Ligand code: SF4
């Protein structure tokens with residue numbers, strides 16, 4: 001693995017690692033679970049057509065619901081069990097909220113088999129790009145980082161003419177080790193998944209970015225990466241290097257325009273869970289039915305990296321892991337969101353954390369210390385945006401480029417006046433989006 005000196009960016013902070021609880025934990029199956037509420041619309045489109053009736057039994061990996069359009073994905077049964085009823089499940093949506101999806105409730109579940117190495121059945125290295133794209137589009141795969149059906153994402157990347165594909169395994173946020181564990185335990189599958197995507201997209205420049213502090217864990221990834229002409233790069237861990245816009249800036253020196261994705265500057269990005277799911281489906285015919293999730297935090301008694309089935313109830317998982325009451329969030333402590341009742345594990349769930357609630361602190365007026373401005377990685381004048389929020393000056397916020405915010409959470413983390421700046425900036429962005437002033441690729 002190459003430890004190259006790439007560029008960096010202004011701002012950012014050095015966060016505590018806090019990964020000791022799960023860093024060396026292998027990926028294992030999670031059990032027991034009383035039920036699953038498997039989302040029929042894991043992508044924000046219409047739900048897939050259910051193929052079973054309540055009362056019928058389904059086997060693990062069997063197709064539960066069929067996609068009728070490219071905006072849907074096929075849904076496969078994560079575990080064997082009884083189709084009990086139709087319900088609702090909440091999935092994380094965008095940066096700021098949750099989305100309700102119709103869900104099929106499975107009960108009387110069989111225990112999971114876990115995530116073992118599977119023998120490849122399909123010679124993807126001899127397949128042409130078109131056949132690979134077709135295969136990728138029909139497997140119920142999502143591009144988890146983008147919460148989009150894989151087929152749609154491939155189409156967008158091709159339309160944008162992306163020349164670089166980046167496997168983003170930086171994961172430089174406290175507690176979360178899901179991608180780290182996937183790359184360490186299934187290095188060859190993750191690297192091959194990235195190579196399959198590159199082949200399907202006919203992209204030649206393929207980069208795999210990891211945190212330089214974990215180099216010793218990834219020795220087994222080096223061989224396959226070299227063989228498949230993937231540049232494996234160990235980068236410094238300044239937070240938020242793993243955020244899409246920052247990683248593209250560090251690796252290509254191209255700045256993602258405010259409110260756009262990396263595709264706007266010719267780069268496509270996937271995470272470790274996506275690569276693993278791609279390899280297991282394309283090469284081994286294993287449909288995506290779950291993902292590696294870190295369950296951790298100071299209030300969890302039995303932390304670990306678990307292969308959790310889609311539709312697992314987040315509250316039940318945390319309770320089985322011995323989580324005490326506190327601040328329960330999905331995602332990282334910096335940008336995760338508190339878990340509402342009914343939230344389930346979906347393709348974008350990388351962590352379920354039980355954190356210590358922040359000590360009560362009264363928000364005070366901005367004292368113009370400038371910390372938020374100095375450390376904002378996209379160089380926003382956050383203090384001025386806070387004024388715009390308080391004075392409801394949407395137009396000024398737009399002119400200040402509020403859409404460039406990457407939701408890293410640094411400003412709230414640092415603010416000595418305890419102002420919830422990230423939320424406020426997020427609300428400004430959302431208001432502008434509703435106004436139609438935002439733009440997206
Ligand atoms: S304004 Fe956005 S990008 Fe800047 S520090 Fe705050 S959350 Fe991060």
Ligand code: SF4
Nearest residue numbers: 366367369370372415
């Ligand atoms: S960190 Fe807080 S107090 Fe300091 S300038 Fe920013 S908003 Fe004001």
